[in-house]
Ligand code: ADP
């Protein structure tokens with residue numbers, strides 16, 4: 001066949017037909033460049049008959065320009081791309097782009113220049129040069145990397161290059177990664193761990209679709225346990241993908257991986273340098289990347305030879321992407337395993353209700369690790385009733401929590417305070433005129449960040465200096481901070497315990513892998529007494545000396561109550577509680593609340609997860625909510641308020657009337673202005689019998705919107721703002 005249909009990587013274009021020049025072959029999945037008018041477009045040769053389109057006479061087809069020198073995207077990945085686009089109502093091109101996430105990887109082999117000492121000496125030796133030469137002994141890297149290592153400017157190093165002391169070396173960007181050794185360090189597994197590991201290793205050998213829910217309490221050693229099937233896959237020459245919810249977690253994971261396998265895994269996340277991204281992409285596509293650890297975007301890469309997928313902390317809502325293609329990596333991971341015919345492991349101490357339900361109805365196999373590793377016990381939980389134990393004015397820590405902190409300080413043990421709010425205060429106002437600081441492009445208050453002396457919008461990233469005077473009335477020294485963020489809690493702790501060493505752990509302070517690594521090293525090395533953190537500290541960390549966890553405001557997550565608020569609060573607090581008492585010393589958790597009788601708070605106090613989940617499940621069943629029904633959100637937005645409102649009305653006017661679908665809205669979104677766009681929402685609730693996606697496509701396809709209107713479809717939404 002010498003005609004091909006391309007999935008063109010441009011969402012505005014449909015599939016296009018081309019002809020292959022004489023002597024050129026291109027299998028399905030091949031990545032090609034084709035002419036489009038005067039321009040060129042990139043596309044993927046798609047399987048015959050799977051993309052709709054008219055047949056155009058062969059004579060009228062233009063030839064493609066070139067087939068790029070990368071392996072064709074494998075068939076299971078092509079099926080995954082189709083499934084994802086269909087399920088999430090997203091353009092095929094947008095999903096396919098995620099598979100080709102490294103433009104630089106698509107060219108031929110490439111080299112780069114690195115530098116190292118040549119062994120020669122400079123004509124004139126200075127103290128600075130001597131120090132640099134000593135620091136660079138045995139090192140090789142780019143100019144910038146070496147300057148960092150030597151602690152001198154690149155100019156100093158260039159001087160040394162000119163004198164022949166440092167020499168350039170040409171390296172292959174795609175040099176292979178050091179191999180992981182499945183037998184590097186074999187841990188002694190507990191009996192329970194060994195049983196679970198055995199089942200998973202069997203599944204890796206079988207290489208059939210097999211979804212597992214690894215339900216293990218915090219500290220049970222889920223990572224050590226799933227490392228065994230990872231080792232089995234490496235031995236069998238197959239690739240492994242481990243998805244982590246947060247890049248700040250990877251440092252901790254990398255260290256443990258290296259201890260077990262003697263080499264680092266291949267990293268994939270959005271802040272890789274383009275050369276690293278290219279190297280990783282090519283090694284993934286040619287099968288030499290053995291184990292890939294990544295954020296959700298690693299899911300769509302073209303693995304040559306995948307043998308196992310692990311989703312760690314699978315309950316995390318950060319697996320849900322909230323812009324572009326709004327997919328849930330946890331669910332797509334299961335679909336990928338299905339198309340590839342592989343085992344997939346969802347690991348969590350607080351699985352999503354949806355995942356537990358799948359286990360209950362027998363679709364997933366549930367594997368349990370009911371006890372902590374090494375005999376550590378789960379922490380004792382105590383509620384602090386804030387309506388009785390009132391913190392002082394403009395204070396947030398009640399007496400019992402302060403006493404518990406003091407006790408830990410006296411014993412030289414660590415504490416962790418959890419408040420899921422970045423910054424110093426969520427609202428700033430003028431005492432004189434009442435002016436409130438608002439984001440210019442969102443309907444949201446600006447959050448004060450005292451560490452950086454800025455007011456910031458947490459929705460769009462807008463930032464401004466904290467002004468000296470009120471912009472409304474001109475009065476100075478009149479700004480008041482309302483409510484607490486972690487920085488304010490840190491200030492309160494510093495006042496209470498001036499001698500304590502504090503660390504604020506949020507996405508603002510741990511925003512690079514280096515800073516995260518430094519924080520972990522300090523916490524492990526007992527250089528921190530009290531950690532004050534957001535949801536970032538709820539997961540993954542293992543600090544043996546940490547014996548107290550204080551939840552500053554357990555009610556925060558229940559405010560505004562969307563249907564997942566209870567579940568989210570439960571898992572967040574259970575996870576952060578799980579950081580306590582992981583070593584030899586027992587842990588304690590204090591939960592500050594104004595609603596000690598709320599079901600979720602009571603369940604946390606009693607450690608009764610099953611009863612809480614059972615009640616939540618019944619509530620979901622009654623509401624026809626997931627997993628018993630489906631939801632989708634539709635968000636219409638425009639820079640013009642009237643245009644957005646009218647678009648919403650028009651869509652509302654032609655809503656389908658179906659027995660198994662209920663459509664709520666339109667209503668102004670809770671976040672009615674975001675990044676300068678006015679927003680209206682519909683919420684669709686469909687029974688499982690309904691074909692939700694087909695209904696959405698027909699309905700939305702029936703309206704011609706003004707060019708300024710954007711229509712977002714969010715299937716299985718997690719955000720309701
Ligand atoms: P989880 O992810 O289930 O909360 P981790 O995997 O973090 O638990 O394990 C808790 C701690 O126990 C870690 O420090 C881990 O290295 C250690 N651990 C777990 N299992 C073993 C084992 N079989 N041998 C040695 N150490 C283990």
Ligand code: ZN
Pocket residue numbers: 439440441442444457458459460461462675
């Ligand atoms: Zn904003």
